[in-house]
Amino acid sequence: xxxxxxxxxxxxxxxxxxxxxxxxxxxxxxxxxxxxxxxxxxxxxxxxxxxxxxxxxxxxxxxxxxxxxxxxxxxxxxxxxxxxxxxxxxxxxxxxxxxxxxxxxxxxxxxxxxxxxxxxxxxxxxxx
Numbered sequence: 001x002x003x004x005x006x007x008x009x010x011x012x013x014x015x016x017x018x019x020x021x022x023x024x025x026x027x028x029x030x031x032x033x034x035x036x037x038x039x040x041x042x043x044x045x046x047x048x049x050x051x052x053x054x055x056x057x058x059x060x061x062x063x064x065x066x067x068x069x070x071x072x073x074x075x076x077x078x079x080x081x082x083x084x085x086x087x088x089x090x091x092x093x094x095x096x097x098x099x100x101x102x103x104x105x106x107x108x109x110x111x112x113x114x115x116x117x118x119x120x121x122x123x124x125x126x127x128x
Contacts, residue, residue, distance in 0.1 A: 001026045002117040004100045009122030012090055016126075020085040022100030022119055029053075033106035034076055034083040035116075038096035038124075045099065045112060049074040049085060052106050067093070090126045097121040 008020040022034070035050030051074045071090075076083040083100065100119040103109035109116060 002029060002032070002102050004102060004117055004119035006098065006100045006119045006122040009098060009124045011125045011127065014090060014092055014126055014128050016090050017086070017088045018090065018124060020087070020098055020100075020122060020124075022083045022085075024081045024083075024102060028078075029081055029083075029102050030078040032102040032104050033109040034074075035101045035103075035109045036074060036083075036085045037099045037101055037112055038094075039099070039121075040093075040096040047110055047112055048072065048098070050101075050106065050109055051076050051083065053078075087124070090124075092126045092128045095124060095126050097123050 002024055003026045004022055004024055006022045012018050031053045033050055033052050036048040037045050038048050039045040048068055049072055071088050073086045099121045101109055101116040103116045
């Protein structure tokens with residue numbers, strides 16, 4: 001089992017920045033793809049970004065959406081079992097609950113289904 005805890009959400013003005021953290025426990029996630037999803041009120045949960053465990057390559061939301069490309073960056077510190085999401089140039093439409101996810105299968109991770117381990121989410125509100 002993997003437990004994920006997100007922190008770092010909050011209220012920020014448009015154009016501002018936030019960094020989300022996701023700490024994993026239960027087992028090491030160094031060989032897991034780690035990622036971020038978000039869900040806005042009344043909308044489906046959507047993929048935001050992911051990072052693999054092997055090459056450190058980053059899968060941006062351009063597979064599904066261009067909404068965060070160039071503004072968000074994900075990184076990981078395997079020594080701390082933590083993944084980060086640096087969000088810059090935030091827009092009101094980035095307002096959502098952000099969820100951390102983990103999956104040994106990077107393709108499965110991006111699908112975003114029940115095969116993922118999920119955190120409880122952290123709320124990000126961007127005011128205009």
